[in-house]
Amino acid sequence: MTIKAKTAIALIGAGMLALGTMGLASAADEERKSIAPPDGHPLDEIISGYEFRSPETQALQDDDFENPAYLWVEKGQELWDTPEGKANKSCSSCHEDAAETMKTAGAEFPKYNEKLKKPVNMEQQINMCRTEHMEAKAWKWESEELLAMTAFVRNQSRGVPMNVKTDGLMKPFFDKGKELYYTRVGQLDMACSNCHEDNYGNHIRSDMLSQGHTNGFPTFRLKWQKVGSTHRRFKGCMKNIRATPYKVGSDEFVNLELYIAYRGQGLPVEAPAVRN
Amino acid sequence: MREVFRLAKSLVVAGLCAGAAFSAHADDKMASLKIVDGGIPASLTGVAGDVDKGRKAVVNRKQGNCLACHAVSSLDNQPFHGEVGPSLDGVSERYSDAQLRLILVDSKKVFEGSIMPSFYRTGGYQRVAKKFDGKTILSAQQVEDVIAFLKAQ
Incomplete structure (x- = not known):
C-alpha cells in the first residue's frame, strides 16, 4: 500500500473520531x-x-x-493633554478631543505616509507627531508611554471595523x-x-x-x-x-x-x- | 522512488571546520540518509531505540514536544495534549518503521505542506535563531528512541 493510501485511511479514521466528538466541537464553533x-x-x-x-x-x-489595560488608557489620556518638547505642544493642541478626532484612526493603521513613501503603524505615527510637531523625543518602542498612548488612541476607535x-x-x-x-x-x-x-x-x-x-x-x-x-x-x-x-x-x-x-x-x- | 539525500551535509562540513566542540550533536553519524519508497529503512545509528529515552524526548518541551500537537493515551499523566495532529496511539500500525523514520526526520517529504517540524534536518531553513543554527531538533539516536516509543503505543 502506498503511503498516500495509508494516509487517506488514517484521515478517514480521524474523520470518524472527529464525528464522535462533533457535539463538543460544533458547540464551541457555534458560540464563536x-x-x-x-x-x-x-x-x-x-x-x-x-x-x-x-x-x-x-x-x-x-x-x-x-480590564487591567485601562491603567494604560488612563495614562495615555493624561499624556494626550500634557505639553512636551521645544514646541510646548500636547497631542490635544492639534488634535483636540480624541473621542472626536481619533474615532476611526485606530482602525486605519498601518497607513501610507507620503513623506516616507511607505506605511507607518500607530506607534510610528505617534512618534512622528512627537518629533515633528512637538519637537519632543520619540518614545522608545514598548515604553510605558508609547504603549499608553497607543492604547488610548486605539481605544477611541473601539467598535469601529478594521x-x-x-x-x-x-x-x-x-x-x-x-x-x-x-x-x-x-x-x-x-x-x-x-x-x-x-x-x-x-x-x-x-x-x-x-x-x-x-x-x-x-x-x-x-x-x-x-x-x-x-x-x-x-x-x-x-x-x-x-x-x-x-x-x-x-x-x-x-x-x-x-x-x-x-x-x-x-x-x-x-x-x-x-x-x- | 529512490533518492539519496544529504540532509545533514551542512552540519558535517561545519563540524569539520569547527572540530568536535561544534555542537551537541557533533558525534552523530551524519551519513547520507537513503530514502526508499517513502521511508528511511536503515537505522540512523545502528543502535536499537530505547523506549524510555524515547518517551522522555517525546514529552520534553525543548526536544520532541510531541504533545504540543498530538495526543498519546499512555502519557495521560501529562497535562494538555494538543489536537493539531492525529493521535499517536497505534501509529506504528499505520506506518512502517521506515515511514515513521522519514516522517520524524523530515515530515514534509511525506506530508506536503505539513506544519510538523523536521526533527533531523539541518539544511533549507530560513532565519534560524543563532542558538539552533546548523543543529537538528533531535539527535539521530533520539529519532531511533522515539520510533521505539511509538511502536509501543
Missing part, C-alpha cells in the same frame, strides 16, 4: 461570532481572538473597570507582508499560516490557536502581566519557532502588520483587549 470576509479574502470566516479565549479572560475584557488600505501605493507593502505571512522560518520551520490559517480553533498544548488578528492591540496579556505591542507579539511567535525575529518597528513587521490587519478587515477594534 464571526464576520463575513471581503471578496478574495483567504479566510472563510473572520473571528476575533476574543472568541477563542476562556470565559474568565473574556470577562476581564468585558468590564472596563476589571479598515486598512491595501491597494494603490499600499499594494507593494501589502504583498511583502503577505509573502512574510506564508514564509516558513526558524528551526521549527513554520509560517504564520501553519498555525493561524490552517489550525485556528485547535489546541496547541494548553493554548487554543486563534486566527492571530491585531484588532485588540495593544493587548494586556496575562502571560506578560502587562500591555504589549503588536510587534512584541510577532517577536514572541518568531522566538517560539526558533527563528531570529525582525526588529520592532522594522519595515518587515510593519508590512506584516498591514497584511494581518487586512486578514482581520471588518473586525471591530477591541483595543485594549485581554488575552492569555
Whole structure:
C-alpha cells in the first residue's frame, strides 16, 4: 500500500473520531461570532481572538473597570493633554478631543505616509507627531508611554471595523507582508499560516490557536502581566519557532502588520483587549 | 522512488571546520540518509531505540514536544495534549518503521505542506535563531528512541 493510501485511511479514521466528538466541537464553533470576509479574502470566516479565549479572560475584557489595560488608557489620556518638547505642544493642541478626532484612526493603521513613501503603524505615527510637531523625543518602542498612548488612541476607535488600505501605493507593502505571512522560518520551520490559517480553533498544548488578528492591540496579556505591542507579539511567535525575529518597528513587521490587519478587515477594534 | 539525500551535509562540513566542540550533536553519524519508497529503512545509528529515552524526548518541551500537537493515551499523566495532529496511539500500525523514520526526520517529504517540524534536518531553513543554527531538533539516536516509543503505543 502506498503511503498516500495509508494516509487517506488514517484521515478517514480521524474523520470518524472527529464525528464522535462533533457535539463538543460544533458547540464551541457555534458560540464563536464571526464576520463575513471581503471578496478574495483567504479566510472563510473572520473571528476575533476574543472568541477563542476562556470565559474568565473574556470577562476581564468585558468590564472596563476589571480590564487591567485601562491603567494604560488612563495614562495615555493624561499624556494626550500634557505639553512636551521645544514646541510646548500636547497631542490635544492639534488634535483636540480624541473621542472626536481619533474615532476611526485606530482602525486605519498601518497607513501610507507620503513623506516616507511607505506605511507607518500607530506607534510610528505617534512618534512622528512627537518629533515633528512637538519637537519632543520619540518614545522608545514598548515604553510605558508609547504603549499608553497607543492604547488610548486605539481605544477611541473601539467598535469601529478594521479598515486598512491595501491597494494603490499600499499594494507593494501589502504583498511583502503577505509573502512574510506564508514564509516558513526558524528551526521549527513554520509560517504564520501553519498555525493561524490552517489550525485556528485547535489546541496547541494548553493554548487554543486563534486566527492571530491585531484588532485588540495593544493587548494586556496575562502571560506578560502587562500591555504589549503588536510587534512584541510577532517577536514572541518568531522566538517560539526558533527563528531570529525582525526588529520592532522594522519595515518587515510593519508590512506584516498591514497584511494581518487586512486578514482581520471588518473586525471591530477591541483595543485594549485581554488575552492569555 | 529512490533518492539519496544529504540532509545533514551542512552540519558535517561545519563540524569539520569547527572540530568536535561544534555542537551537541557533533558525534552523530551524519551519513547520507537513503530514502526508499517513502521511508528511511536503515537505522540512523545502528543502535536499537530505547523506549524510555524515547518517551522522555517525546514529552520534553525543548526536544520532541510531541504533545504540543498530538495526543498519546499512555502519557495521560501529562497535562494538555494538543489536537493539531492525529493521535499517536497505534501509529506504528499505520506506518512502517521506515515511514515513521522519514516522517520524524523530515515530515514534509511525506506530508506536503505539513506544519510538523523536521526533527533531523539541518539544511533549507530560513532565519534560524543563532542558538539552533546548523543543529537538528533531535539527535539521530533520539529519532531511533522515539520510533521505539511509538511502536509501543
